[in-house]
Amino acid sequence: MNRVRQAFSFLLLYSSVVTAQVSDYIYPNTYPSFSNYGTLGLIQAPNARFFEEGTLAFSWSHNEPYLRGSIIAYPFSWMEASYQYTDINNALYSNVSSFSGNQSLKDKGLDLKFRLLEESNFIPQLAIGVRDIGGTSLFASEFIVASKRIKNADFTLGMGWGVLSNNSFKNPLGNLSDRFYTRQERDLDATSEGGALNLNTLFTGKSGLFGGIELFIPKSNGLRLKVELDATNYEREGREPVIQDSRVNIGLVKPISENFFVKLAYVKGNTLNFGFSYKIHAGKQENARRKLDRHIPVKNSDVVRRVTAKSDLFTYRAALTNLQDRNFTLKYANIDKGEFHVAYQQNKFTNYGIAATRILRTLDEVAPDSIDRFKVTNLNGEMGLNSISISRQNFKNSLSRKTPELFLKDSLIEGYTLNKDDFIYQPIAEYPAFHYNIEPDLQAQIGGPDGFFFGTLRLAMDSELMINKDLSLLGKFSYGVLGDFDEITLASDSIIPHVRTDIVDYLQEGDKFTIDRLQFNSFANPYKNIYTKFSAGIFERMFGGYGGEFLYRPFEKNYGVGFEAWRVRQRDYKQNLTFRDYETSTGHVTFYFTEPNSGVLIRLKGGKYLAGDSGYTLDISRRFETGMSVGAFFSRTDISKEEFGEGAFDKGVFFIIPIDFFSTSYLKRSFSWGIRPVTRDGAAQVTHGLPLWGVTDQGSSWSITHAWKNVYE
Amino acid sequence: MHGRMYMNKLKIIIPLAFLASCNSYYFPLWVETPQRILNSFKPYSPSEDYIKNQQFSFITVELGQQDATLVLSSIKHNIFTWVGRDNVTFKTYKGIIIETNGLEHNFVLKNPIESIDSILEQSRGRLIYDFDNPRLYELQVAIVGLLQSEEQIVMDLESDDIGWDAKISVKNGPKSLATETIQSLHPFLKDVKLRFYYKY
Numbered sequence: 066m067n068r069v070r071q072a073f074s075f076l077l078l079y080s081s082v083v084t085a086q087v088s089d090y091i092y093p094n095t096y097p098s099f100s101n102y103g104t105l106g107l108i109q110a111p112n113a114r115f116f117e118e119g120t121l122a123f124s125w126s127h128n129e130p131y132l133r134g135s136i137i138a139y140p141f142s143w144m145e146a147s148y149q150y151t152d153i154n155n156a157l158y159s160n161v162s163s164f165s166g167n168q169s170l171k172d173k174g175l176d177l178k179f180r181l182l183e184e185s186n187f188i189p190q191l192a193i194g195v196r197d198i199g200g201t202s203l204f205a206s207e208f209i210v211a212s213k214r215i216k217n218a219d220f221t222l223g224m225g226w227g228v229l230s231n232n233s234f235k236n237p238l239g240n241l242s243d244r245f246y247t248r249q250e251r252d253l254d255a256t257s258e259g260g261a262l263n264l265n266t267l268f269t270g271k272s273g274l275f276g277g278i279e280l281f282i283p284k285s286n287g288l289r290l291k292v293e294l295d296a297t298n299y300e301r302e303g304r305e306p307v308i309q310d311s312r313v314n315i316g317l318v319k320p321i322s323e324n325f326f327v328k329l330a331y332v333k334g335n336t337l338n339f340g341f342s343y344k345i346h347a348g349k350q351e352n353a354r355r356k357l358d359r360h361i362p363v364k365n366s367d368v369v370r371r372v373t374a375k376s377d378l379f380t381y382r383a384a385l386t387n388l389q390d391r392n393f394t395l396k397y398a399n400i401d402k403g404e405f406h407v408a409y410q411q412n413k414f415t416n417y418g419i420a421a422t423r424i425l426r427t428l429d430e431v432a433p434d435s436i437d438r439f440k441v442t443n444l445n446g447e448m449g450l451n452s453i454s455i456s457r458q459n460f461k462n463s464l465s466r467k468t469p470e471l472f473l474k475d476s477l478i479e480g481y482t483l484n485k486d487d488f489i490y491q492p493i494a495e496y497p498a499f500h501y502n503i504e505p506d507l508q509a510q511i512g513g514p515d516g517f518f519f520g521t522l523r524l525a526m527d528s529e530l531m532i533n534k535d536l537s538l539l540g541k542f543s544y545g546v547l548g549d550f551d552e553i554t555l556a557s558d559s560i561i562p563h564v565r566t567d568i569v570d571y572l573q574e575g576d577k578f579t580i581d582r583l584q585f586n587s588f589a590n591p592y593k594n595i596y597t598k599f600s601a602g603i604f605e606r607m608f609g610g611y612g613g614e615f616l617y618r619p620f621e622k623n624y625g626v627g628f629e630a631w632r633v634r635q636r637d638y639k640q641n642l643t644f645r646d647y648e649t650s651t652g653h654v655t656f657y658f659t660e661p662n663s664g665v666l667i668r669l670k671g672g673k674y675l676a677g678d679s680g681y682t683l684d685i686s687r688r689f690e691t692g693m694s695v696g697a698f699f700s701r702t703d704i705s706k707e708e709f710g711e712g713a714f715d716k717g718v719f720f721i722i723p724i725d726f727f728s729t730s731y732l733k734r735s736f737s738w739g740i741r742p743v744t745r746d747g748a749a750q751v752t753h754g755l756p757l758w759g760v761t762d763q764g765s766s767w768s769i770t771h772a773w774k775n776v777y778e
Numbered sequence: 779m780h781g782r783m784y785m786n787k788l789k790i791i792i793p794l795a796f797l798a799s800c801n802s803y804y805f806p807l808w809v810e811t812p813q814r815i816l817n818s819f820k821p822y823s824p825s826e827d828y829i830k831n832q833q834f835s836f837i838t839v840e841l842g843q844q845d846a847t848l849v850l851s852s853i854k855h856n857i858f859t860w861v862g863r864d865n866v867t868f869k870t871y872k873g874i875i876i877e878t879n880g881l882e883h884n885f886v887l888k889n890p891i892e893s894i895d896s897i898l899e900q901s902r903g904r905l906i907y908d909f910d911n912p913r914l915y916e917l918q919v920a921i922v923g924l925l926q927s928e929e930q931i932v933m934d935l936e937s938d939d940i941g942w943d944a945k946i947s948v949k950n951g952p953k954s955l956a957t958e959t960i961q962s963l964h965p966f967l968k969d970v971k972l973r974f975y976y977k978y
Contacts, residue, residue: 086913355844
């Protein structure tokens with residue numbers, strides 16, 4: 066009887082496994098999809114779904130009278146942040162035609178959503194979120210939402226406030242405080258200035274009910290049907306009321322590929338809307354394009370090793386040439402008591418571990434059998450940053466078994482201060498050395514009152530001249546090829562020194578040849594964990610001067626402290642070698658902290674800014690194993706909201722994606738994208754080239770080891 | 779030799795391009811990557827010299843934007859085993875891929891010789907697939923169309939169970955050896971294209 070029961074249990078288990086397996090093929094691509102608001106959801110309503118951390122997405126939807134483009138980031142698996150532009154077709158940008166002509170109204174907004182509870186077999190996933198926080202609040206709403214997947218249907222039910230308050234009922238939060246019963250009416254005239262946060266309105270006023278289902282159609286490559294009860298209060302949304310004929314919306318979403326989705330829906334009972342979205346999972350190395358430029362083994366390494374066994378000099382030279390062939394620069398080398406120590410520079414690999422292990426492979430292929438230990442030291446300029454030592458046999462074991470963990474266990478990774486006396490072999494560097502790179506440089510301006518889009522395409526040359534080992538000149542020159550910035554008429558209305566808001570003058574007068582940077586630098590690493598930099602020249606488009614940085618960055622620790630001070634003068638709008646009258650001193654103390662498990666970097670900076678205001682900037686970002694970073698920042702200084710102007714205070718979001726994520730080759734360059742709702746003069750900082758924190762990135766144990774699991778590619 | 783200061787590009791975007799009272803962004807564009815992307819769309823084709831210099835028979839594999847060269851490792855019971863880097867292995871029988879390893883999604887055909895021979899003789903039948911990632915065993919795939927001649931074999935396949943439409947197309951050359959195969963490998967992969975280069 067027991068056997069029968071066991072057999073029955075086995076069959077039951079087996080059949081459920083088989084069902085689950087078949088279901089993976091019947092319902093492929095069951096990723097959640099975006100709503101018209103550019104966050105994951107149904108058609109109009111949000112749901113409680115999130116993409117995996119490190120995902121970036123773009124969503125576009127056209128739902129009359131709104132046309133909305135959103136950039137969405139998932140810095141954590143429990144957080145969704147979306148920044149969007151909305152073109153509002155049924156309202157003008159302003160009533161002053163001399164200011165904005167007949168351009169339709171544009172609105173910017175930030176949405177946030179946080180997971181409260183993760184879905185399990187019996188419990189739905191629960192999330193809380195806010196739409197259009199701060200700013201003009203034309204679409205402001207808050208919600209709590211639950212989503213539960215049952216077979217091929219994803220059910221969503223939620224409660225909303227603000228714009229999501231149709232199908233309304235009494236706000237249950239009123240039981241906590243009477244203030245939740247009343248929502249502050251929007252002052253559409255006042256909110257046209259936007260930018261400030263008003264947290265008092267959150268979760269106030271009437272509550273609304275929304276819900277729906279995302280039904281995955283079998284054997285259709287991820288096609289899904291969406292039906293929802295719409296809680297959007299079209300009387301409260303946007304600038305002008307919109308007619309709603311039905312509270313039920315219906316739509317289809319079709320994945321064209323794993324990452325590209327298109328959608329079509331019928332909303333409000335009277336409007337057909339269309340949209341698309343694209344996402345990348347850029348946080349994990351396994352999602353990056355597979356690299357084809359693998360380690361190139363040294364040819365005839367047996368013969369090479371027999372030759373290098375005859376003389377240390379042959380070993381040095383073999384290492385020098387073979388590393389050079391593999392994009393590494395050997396700067397110093399030494400052989401002592403069976404240890405081969407090589408100090409190198411590299412500018413190819415974002416993952417420092419890959420660089421180090423490739424060097425070790427090359428050394429193993431050229432070094433004679435008498436060498437039983439390797440030490441590789443990473444330099445940047447003449448600054449020692451880290452040193453990795455491992456016995457030759459342990460390295461071979463780790464490599465042959467492809468076990469990066471074994472490498473970490475058997476090696477010593479430590480900070481390093483360069484002492485040239487440690488090295489017998491010091492190949493002579495030829496100075497001056499010059500490097501340059503020519504690339505297109507696109508700058509654009511979106512959503513201003515003069516027009517929705519202005520842009521310029523420039524041809525830029527980035528260069529670096531190494532005058533000697535201690536002094537370099539960093540240059541950037543550009544030439545405007547085409548653009549329409551001359552059509553912008555918006556002038557600065559700032560009442561504090563125009564350290565940034567004269568940007569239109571800079572763009573218009575510097576529309577041809579400009580010197581974007583011409584900065585002398587001298588770096589040093591005088592003591593262990595201490596780095597210094599002195600710079601002078603033209604730092605950026607608007608300012609030049611002189612000053613320096615000091616950084617204390619203990620290798621084993623996850624924190625650092627920096628100090629910087631600059632005497633700067635404002636540059637002429639034409640961006641040649643002449644200056645304007647405004648000059649000032651600026652400086653900051655910065656505290657850095659990296660949370661090692663998540664890779665979150667917190668930068669707290671305090672000091673005096675370019676316009677003479679004093680205060681602080683908090684910058685929080687997360688760096689993933691691919692090198693991608695996502696972050697946000699804000700500043701508060703001692704100027705009033707009136708002095709700051711629109712936006713009330715400086716804030717913004719940014720992300721940085723390494724280019725080699727998309728490439729079959731390694732390339733230590735990145736694509737950066739950042740946005741501030743408004744640019745004002747308050748909390749403005751001078752932007753100098755080669756900041757010490759970036760230059761000394763390899764001087765941190767975390768930076769080297771956080772993506773170590775990928776070193777054997 | 780030269781010294782050079784390398785900067786890690788982890789920096790906040792230069793705020794210079796942000797305009798007053800509006801929104802803007804700054805793109806540092808690059809030259810290398812578009813070229814690399816363009817190159818990746820070029821069909822892969824080994825040069826005459828490359829073909830001439832190879833010691834062993836090999837196949838070129840085009841799968842989506844990736845391509846690779848696999849070398850003939852063994853022939854047993856007319857099953858050709860082709861191996862490449864990263865443990866990628868293809869097995870072919872009469873030019874039809876009957877097993878893959880080392881791809882993101884792989885499959886194995888059950889009883890490939892009997893199944894394929896039976897289909898080619900009787901112009902009907904079915905193939906039984908085992909998939910991995912995600913695992914799915916003994917998926918029955920029916921042959922819904924077959925065109926066969928000395929020069930080519932074209933099969934249309936269909937699985938009602940998972941709604942998968944697949945195809946196998948083999949072009950044969952002299953000695954009835956396959957010269958080119960286009961085949962659906964797995965529901966989650968694009969069709970693969972093989973070109974065969976024999977050295978015997």
